Amino acid sequence: QVQLVESGGGVVQPGRSLRLSCAASGFSFSNYPMHWVRQAPGKGLEWVTIISYDGSNEHYADSVKGRFIISRDNSKNTLYLQMNSLRPEDTAVYYCARNDPSDYWGQGTLVTVSS
Amino acid sequence: QSVLTQPPSVSGAPGQRVIISCTGSSSNIGANYGVHWYQQLAGAAPKLLIYSNNNRPAGVPDRFSGSKSGTSASLAITGLQAEDEADYYCQSYDNSLSAWVFGGGTKLTVL
Numbered sequence: 001q002v003q004l005v006e007s008g009g010g011v012v013q014p015g016r017s018l019r020l021s022c023a024a025s026g027f028s029f030s031n032y033p034m035h036w037v038r039q040a041p042g043k044g045l046e047w048v049t050i051i052s053y054d055g056s057n058e059h060y061a062d063s064v065k066g067r068f069i070i071s072r073d074n075s076k077n078t079l080y081l082q083m084n085s086l087r088p089e090d091t092a093v094y095y096c097a098r099n100d101p102s103d104y105w106g107q108g109t110l111v112t113v114s115s
Numbered sequence: 116q117s118v119l120t121q122p123p124s125v126s127g128a129p130g131q132r133v134i135i136s137c138t139g140s141s142s143n144i145g146a147n148y149g150v151h152w153y154q155q156l157a158g159a160a161p162k163l164l165i166y167s168n169n170n171r172p173a174g175v176p177d178r179f180s181g182s183k184s185g186t187s188a189s190l191a192i193t194g195l196q197a198e199d200e201a202d203y204y205c206q207s208y209d210n211s212l213s214a215w216v217f218g219g220g221t222k223l224t225v226l
Contacts, residue, residue, distance in 0.1 A: 035215070044117070044220040045153070045161065045204050061214055095160055100215075101151040101206065103172060105160040
């Protein structure tokens with residue numbers, strides 16, 4: 001069965017970096033575009049970024065452009081999100097999601113940006 | 116402020132029908148991009164409920180249906196059940212932002 005498992009979340013100080021991972025299994029990972037979507041505590045969903053199936057194309061929300069980098073390693077069935085220059089407003093649960101529209105989601109990993 | 120506008124909350128009694136609206140503009144829903152709906156139960160990840168305006172993934176009951184007209188879309192839920200109590204989000208693509216966008220979400224309460 002399709003599984004997406006995020007990891008790498010935690011508490012980080014403003015201005016620091018963090019890298020999230022999303023391990024995929026149960027499907028041909030290299031055939032699908034992948035998204036990162038986040039949800040601040042008590043708030044709605046916010047799209048963050050998408051990467052094409054082969055990693056050749058990426059798009060970012062304005063709120064993270066120039067700070068976050070999405071990437072993937074199809075040989076390892078893993079999606080990444082490199083988050084730099086983190087701000088308190090980046091505090092959220094980060095979900096990875098398969099395909100467009102997103103038919104499978106991980107359970108999310110919590111990132112807290114606080115001093 | 117979300118690019119797609121949803122009512123913050125709706126409610127209905129068991130067995131009733133409710134409709135959740137999603138209002139966009141000419142750069143997203145009105146530009147003929149598909150509208151998708153997600154259900155998020157408390158403490159859980161979102162789940163795809165309706166895709167491309169009016170299609171249900173396998174396993175989604177036919178009590179859930181979607182429609183789209185002009186710059187708006189709607190999610191209808193008939194025969195309300197207690198288990199339908201959740202947050203619902205619409206999503207589309209916006210070509211002026213070059214970004215995927217969500218509505219602000221609607222909390223459905225089953226009375």
